[in-house]
Amino acid sequence: xxLLQEMEKFGLADCExxxxxxxxxxxxxxxxxxxxxxxxxxxxxDEEIQNGIRLRLSSRKDIEFCGDTFDREMTRDIILNLRExx
Numbered sequence: 001x002x003l004l005q006e007m008e009k010f011g012l013a014d015c016e017x018x019x020x021x022x023x024x025x026x027x028x029x030x031x032x033x034x035x036x037x038x039x040x041x042x043x044x045x046d047e048e049i050q051n052g053i054r055l056r057l058s059s060r061k062d063i064e065f066c067g068d069t070f071d072r073e074m075t076r077d078i079i080l081n082l083r084e085x086x
Contacts (some may be wrong), residue, residue, distance in 0.1 A: 026067040027053060030075050044079055052079040 027049055034044040044052075052075040057065055059078075065071055 022067055026071065029067065030072050033072060034076055034079070042076070042080070044076075048079050048082070049075070051082065052076070055082075 027046070030049050030052070031038065031044065031046070033039045034042040035046075035049070036043050038044075055078050056071060056075045060074065063074075
């Protein structure tokens with residue numbers, strides 16, 4: 001069960017503050033892998049990560065966001081694709 005599902009179970013996911021905490025934590029998670037000095041240093045900027053997360057959430061509503069490895073890799077691929085377009 002994802003953190004978001006756990007929060008929903010207790011009625012906490014409706015709180016915008018709690019949702020924001022999950023997304024901010026996910027931002028740091030992505031950055032630790034793909035930001036400057038990350039495990040796989042693609043030198044992603046904070047702006048790129050925010051855009052990648054926003055597009056992940058808006059373009060794949062059919063796949064639940066759990067903030068896990070799958071979401072991290074989806075976000076990475078979105079950012080890399082955006083870089084190719086530019």
